[in-house]
Amino acid sequence: MTSKLYDIDFYAWTLEQSQLLQEGKWQSLDITNLVEEIESLGKQQRQELRNRLGILIGHLLKWEYQSEMQSKSWKATIREQRKEVLRLLKENPSLKSYLGEAITDAYESGLALVVRETPLDYPQLPLECPYSTAQILDPAFPEGL
Template identity: 65%
Template sequence: MHPSPQTRSLYDRDFYAWTQAQTEALRSGKLDQLDIVNLSEEIEFLGKQQRQELRNRLGVLLGHLLKWHFQPRFRSKSWIYTIREQRREICRHLKENPSLKPYLREAIALGYENGLDMVGRETPLDPDQLPQSCPFSEFQIFEEPIS
């Protein structure tokens, strides 16, 4: 049995309206009007999204670096620009979220797993035949010239 619309909270009925109400309560100092439980969950989720963003971008970058290194005959302008874009966006993301830097090594390891999956999907290479942990140094990942 589902709760009626009248008994469901604003958070459940209209998330956007809930965000606006929470913003107004914060700005006006009406802390007693805050939905602390849902607000804290949403803030925690925002933090997790930043970590996920880093892992996802690293997965794309590392997948392209794997393709670049293990399929030199198929190198393309598209790969160059994807590598450049991901490097730039990761650096921006870390600059905007410097507290993620201690997480970088773990994010590289997790992103590498996704990069292997990308290689498996997009190339004839067998990911099981590639290094199972990231073979690239941070210099190779973020700064090594691609040409």
């Protein structure tokens, strides 16, 4: 029944699994799907970090490469995304070991954001992320923000 419930009513399945855990009914747990869902939760944290870094890096690029267009909105986005990245890292310290890889992956998203939202095109932008991890996370970077 547990496995079928997972397929037909995920929310009810989560309630059931939670109750079984609280009651210590280990034999009744849907271990296969529980493992999959727990792994998925970890992947979601990594994805959220990449997404937020992509937006942050994209706006840092816009800020630098379209300085004449700098706006209050860009500044707010940079601050908001940086705050959320730092919150994620604080709440999930083990994500710090993934940060370098996340920045590399997020840079592609950041480039796509710039190309989509500005007149700039890929050849006008660096092939690799021009910002260090410290710069990306530094609330005082870039100067004048």
